[in-house]
Amino acid sequence: MNLKSHHLWIAGMVLILSLSKCYYDNEEDLYPVVECNTTNMSYANNVNPIITNNCLSCHNAQFPQGGVVLEGYSNLHNFVINGKLKGSIQHDSGFSPMPQGAAKLSSCFIQQINAWIDQGAQNN
Ligand code: HEC
Structure with missing residues (x-):
């Protein structure tokens, strides 16, 4: 390896490292943490x-x-009024865990149903 190609090699490595650092810095923008929207939950659009x-x-x-x-x-x-909807989807003790025979609802779905209940469980 002569001096010239050695320098090229180093320049290349620096370029690759700086590009990958850029990529890493932007990773949060490229793949934002998905947030769970719980504002103004609607029966028709969210819960049903x-x-x-x-x-x-x-x-x-x-x-x-x-x-x-x-x-x-x-x-x-x-089932909102008797507390069983909330108890069953949260797998609270004293309630039958739901959905039966399947994985628990995603935490976002549980948060959205609970938010709808807290917001008055309206027919909106
Ligand atoms: C595969 C069938 C099945 C699915 C899917 C299912 N359930 Fe059930 N669920 C049952 C059965 C059977 C019962 C009655 C026996 C029991 O309570 O375990 C029941 C009972 C319930 C009860 C009464 C629980 C109690 O403690 O008295 C609630 C509330 C309920 N389910 C809510 C839900 C909700 C909400 C979902 C969806 C997130 C769901 N279930 C999905 C089969 C199912």
Whole structure:
């Protein structure tokens, strides 16, 4: 390796290192930590889709397992009032953990349902 190519090699390494440092610095911008939006939760836009996708296969109005109907606002609201919606999705002791036989809802979904309850569990 003559002097010239040696310098080129060093220049190349410095370039690669500085590029990768740049890339690393920007990583948070490229892949932002996904935040969970819990403001102004809506039954129609936020809560009902979660319930529909994760619960209604067993808790629809036609063939409700355990007699628990979660289809439609007023049916779901009964389980807000008796505390069982919150208890079951949080896997609190004294409640049947839901969804039965499946993974716990994502923490964002749980936060969003709880926020909706705290915001008055309205039919909005
Ligand atoms: C695979 C079927 C299945 C799915 C999916 C399911 N459940 Fe259930 N759920 C049941 C059965 C069966 C019961 C009655 C027996 C029991 O309480 O364990 C029940 C009971 C309940 C109860 C009454 C619990 C209590 O402590 O009295 C609530 C509330 C409930 N489910 C909510 C939900 C919610 C919310 C979801 C979705 C996140 C869900 N379930 C998904 C089968 C299911």
